[in-house]
Amino acid sequence: MIEVAELRKSYGDLAAVDGVSFTARTGEIFGLLGPNGAGKTTTIGCISGLLTPTSGHLRVMGHDVVRDGTAARRTLGVVPQEIALYDELSAEENLGYWGGVQGMRDPVLGRRIQAVLELTGLLDRAREPVKRFSGGMKRRLNFACGIVHQPKVLMLDEPTVGVDPQSRVRLLELVREQAKSGACVLYTTHYMEEAEALCDRLAVVDHGKIIAQGTLAELRAMLAEHDLLRLQGSFRPEAAREALRRIDGIEVLQADESQLRLSLAAASRRLPQIFSALAEAGAEVRGTTLTQPSLESLFIKLTGKELRE
Amino acid sequence: MRFVWISALKDLRRLRRDPMALAMWLALPVFVAVTMNFVFGRQAAAPQGRLLVADRDGSFLSGALPGMFNQGPLSRMVLVEKVNEDSGRLRLEKGDASALLIIPKGFGDAFLNNRPARLELITNRSQRILPGIIEEALSVLVEGSFYVQRLIGDQMRLVSGNGRPSETSIVEASVAINRAVRSVMRYLDPPLIELQTSVVSDEPKQKKSFGALFFPGVLFMALMFIAAGLAGDAWKERTRGTLRRVACTPSPIAAWTAGKALAAFTLVLAVAVLGMAAGGWLLGVSLSHALPAVLWAGGSGALLYLLMLFLATCASTERMATFLANLVLLPLTMIGGSFFPSEIMPSSFAAIGQWTPNGFLLGRFKAILDGGMTAGAIAAAFAGLALAAAVSFWLVVRRLRGTFLV
Known part of the structure; x- marks a missing residue:
C-alpha cells in the first residue's frame, strides 16, 4: 500500500x-x-x-x-x-x-x-x-x-x-x-x-x-457521456464562441484561429446544426474529428489541451 | 558487507567483459616500459655521450689528446669520434653528439714550446649532464697536460723535433723522463693524502638499471590511468540509471561506493603483482620487498581511484568529468615522477612533484621497494594511506548522495 x-x-x-x-x-x-x-x-x-x-x-x-x-x-x-x-x-x-x-x-x-x-x-x-x-x-x-x-x-x-x-x-x-x-x-x-x-x-x-x-x-462520468468534437479550419474565435453559445449543451473547450474543441452529447447527430452556426459566424471548417468519451477527452476537458502537447 | 562484495564482483565482471578498456588504460605505461626495456635493457644507468673531435693540427699530440677520453671509466661514458669541422658542427646541430672539440692548428707546437693554445669545445645545449662531464674531463686533461709539460717538456721536444730522432736522443730522453717520474713518484705513490674508509651498510646499494629506475613511475602511471578510467564509470552508471536504481534499494550508496573501491583495489593489486613480476624478470627490479610494495601500490590505486571519483562527481556533466580527468591526469603524471623519474628531474620540479598525491605515493613506494623504510615507518605510511582513503571515501559518498544522484 x-x-x-x-x-x-x-x-x-x-x-x-x-x-x-x-x-x-x-x-x-x-x-x-x-x-x-x-x-x-x-x-x-x-x-x-x-x-x-x-x-x-x-x-x-x-x-x-x-x-x-x-x-x-x-x-x-x-x-x-x-x-x-x-x-x-x-x-x-x-x-x-x-x-x-x-x-x-x-x-x-x-x-x-x-x-x-x-x-x-x-x-x-x-x-x-x-x-x-x-x-x-x-x-x-x-x-x-x-x-x-x-x-x-x-x-x-x-x-x-x-x-x-x-x-x-x-x-x-x-x-x-x-x-x-x-x-x-x-x-x-x-x-x-x-x-x-x-x-x-x-x-x-x-x-x-x-x-x-x-x-x-x-x-468517464465526469464527462457525462459527452463526445469530444475537434474542428479544423479557419475561425474567428470570439465569433465562433458566440455562435455556438446559442446551441444548447455545447461546451467550448478550446477556440483559436485554426481549431475548435467542443464537448457535447450525441455530437454526430448535431453536426449539421454546428456547421450551420459556424458558417454564419464566417468560419470555414476543413476537418472534423469525433472522439467518444475517454481519458483523452477528459484530460482535454480538464486542461484545455491534449495530453501529448 | 555482502552488498560491498556483490557490487565489487559486478564491476570486476564488467571489466572482464570489456578487456579493451583495461588495455587502453595500460597501453601508454606498457609502451613506456617496453621502450625503456628495449632501449636500455638491464644495463647500469651509466649515460653515454658522443664527443666529436675536429683536429685541424694533425700532430702527434693533437692525435693523442682524444685518446685520453678512452682511458678508464671515462671510456664507458664518452665515445670519441674524429670528424672534420663542418660535418662535426652539422651533427652537433642535429643533436647527434654531446660536444664538438676543435683542436686548433699549431696545438702540438704550442704545447711542446709552452706557448698558449686555445681548444674550442662546443656543447649540445639540449643535453645537460653529458656535455658537463666532457667539459670537466677536458679541463682536467688540460690541467694535467700543463704539469706533464712542465715535468717532461724538454724531453718531449727532443723526441718530437724535426726529423727522425737519433737513438741516442731517444735513450737520453727516456732516462730523463724516468728520473723525472721517479722524483715525483714519492709524492704520487703512495698518495700523501690518507683515505679512511668505513662500511656504511652490510648490503652495498646496487646500481639501478635505467629500466628499474623508470619502473616505479611507469607502474604508478598505470595506476593513475586505471583510477581515472574506473572513476569515469560513475557517470556511466548515472546515465544508465543503475545508480538511481541502487538508491531505490535498501542497500546504502556508501556500500555501492565501497564495492567500487574494492574492485579498483583488486584490479590495481593484480596489475601491481603482474607489473612487479615483469619488472623483476625484464628490468632486474629487486623483489626483496615486493609484498609490502605491492600492497602499497594496491592501496595507492584505491586512493587515487577515490580522488578521481570525487573529481568526477564534482563535474556537472559527463563530458566535463572527462575534461577534468584529462586536465589533472597528464600534468600529475608528468610532475609526479611517472614519465620522468624524480631522480633525473630538475630538483625544483622534483620538489613540487613529491607533494602531488601520486608523487607522494610513488615516493613511498620507491622507498618501500628499495628497503629504505623500517617496519614502523611502513606501518605509519599504511595508516596514513588508510586515513586519506577514508576521508576521500566520505567526500565521494557525500557527493553521490547529493546532487550527483539526481
Whole structure:
C-alpha cells in the first residue's frame, strides 16, 4: 500500500509536485496519468526515497519513507523509465545483482531468477550479454529486475516508452500478473490507452497537481457521456464562441484561429446544426474529428489541451 | 558487507567483459616500459655521450689528446669520434653528439714550446649532464697536460723535433723522463693524502638499471590511468540509471561506493603483482620487498581511484568529468615522477612533484621497494594511506548522495 498525503517537492520557486495526495491499495494497479513534466517521475522519486520531499507524508506498506526509508525500500520494486541494466553482464547476472542488492541469497535467488526469466520469456537468452538484446527484450529484463525480489509494492515509471507493440502487450500482461499476485502497483504513463486498459484507479496529473482521481468509470462520468468534437479550419474565435453559445449543451473547450474543441452529447447527430452556426459566424471548417468519451477527452476537458502537447 | 562484495564482483565482471578498456588504460605505461626495456635493457644507468673531435693540427699530440677520453671509466661514458669541422658542427646541430672539440692548428707546437693554445669545445645545449662531464674531463686533461709539460717538456721536444730522432736522443730522453717520474713518484705513490674508509651498510646499494629506475613511475602511471578510467564509470552508471536504481534499494550508496573501491583495489593489486613480476624478470627490479610494495601500490590505486571519483562527481556533466580527468591526469603524471623519474628531474620540479598525491605515493613506494623504510615507518605510511582513503571515501559518498544522484 502506498499512502501519499499533501506531497510537495520544490526546486527553488518551481513546484514540481504541488500537494499531491492519493492512496494505492494492495492488489490494485493505480495509474498516474499526465503529460511529460507533469510531476509523475518526481512523485515516484519521492516515494522510492530518491528525492527528499519538501513537505507532505509518504508511507509504503506502513513505513514512513523519510524516517524509515530502508524498511520502506525493502518492500519496494522499481522499474525506472530508463533501461537501468549493465550491458556487459548477462540477463542472469543482472538479475543476480539486483536480487542481491535487495538482500536475496542463493538458492532462493537462483530459483527466483529462473522464474522471472521464464515469466519474461528470456530463459533461452539468460547467459547472453544484455548488449545483444533488442529494445523490447531489454525492457522486459528491466521489468524482471524490478520484480526479482517479489516486492509488495511495484512502481513502474513509463515502462513501455519506445517499446514495440508486441513487447508492450507482454509487459502490460506482466504488470497485471503482479497485481493479481497481491502487489500494489503504481504505474505512471502518458499513454491514455495504456492507462485505460490497465489501471483500476487513476489520478490525472498536470503541473504537479492531481486534477482528477477515481476509477475509470468515475472519471468517464465526469464527462457525462459527452463526445469530444475537434474542428479544423479557419475561425474567428470570439465569433465562433458566440455562435455556438446559442446551441444548447455545447461546451467550448478550446477556440483559436485554426481549431475548435467542443464537448457535447450525441455530437454526430448535431453536426449539421454546428456547421450551420459556424458558417454564419464566417468560419470555414476543413476537418472534423469525433472522439467518444475517454481519458483523452477528459484530460482535454480538464486542461484545455491534449495530453501529448 | 555482502552488498560491498556483490557490487565489487559486478564491476570486476564488467571489466572482464570489456578487456579493451583495461588495455587502453595500460597501453601508454606498457609502451613506456617496453621502450625503456628495449632501449636500455638491464644495463647500469651509466649515460653515454658522443664527443666529436675536429683536429685541424694533425700532430702527434693533437692525435693523442682524444685518446685520453678512452682511458678508464671515462671510456664507458664518452665515445670519441674524429670528424672534420663542418660535418662535426652539422651533427652537433642535429643533436647527434654531446660536444664538438676543435683542436686548433699549431696545438702540438704550442704545447711542446709552452706557448698558449686555445681548444674550442662546443656543447649540445639540449643535453645537460653529458656535455658537463666532457667539459670537466677536458679541463682536467688540460690541467694535467700543463704539469706533464712542465715535468717532461724538454724531453718531449727532443723526441718530437724535426726529423727522425737519433737513438741516442731517444735513450737520453727516456732516462730523463724516468728520473723525472721517479722524483715525483714519492709524492704520487703512495698518495700523501690518507683515505679512511668505513662500511656504511652490510648490503652495498646496487646500481639501478635505467629500466628499474623508470619502473616505479611507469607502474604508478598505470595506476593513475586505471583510477581515472574506473572513476569515469560513475557517470556511466548515472546515465544508465543503475545508480538511481541502487538508491531505490535498501542497500546504502556508501556500500555501492565501497564495492567500487574494492574492485579498483583488486584490479590495481593484480596489475601491481603482474607489473612487479615483469619488472623483476625484464628490468632486474629487486623483489626483496615486493609484498609490502605491492600492497602499497594496491592501496595507492584505491586512493587515487577515490580522488578521481570525487573529481568526477564534482563535474556537472559527463563530458566535463572527462575534461577534468584529462586536465589533472597528464600534468600529475608528468610532475609526479611517472614519465620522468624524480631522480633525473630538475630538483625544483622534483620538489613540487613529491607533494602531488601520486608523487607522494610513488615516493613511498620507491622507498618501500628499495628497503629504505623500517617496519614502523611502513606501518605509519599504511595508516596514513588508510586515513586519506577514508576521508576521500566520505567526500565521494557525500557527493553521490547529493546532487550527483539526481
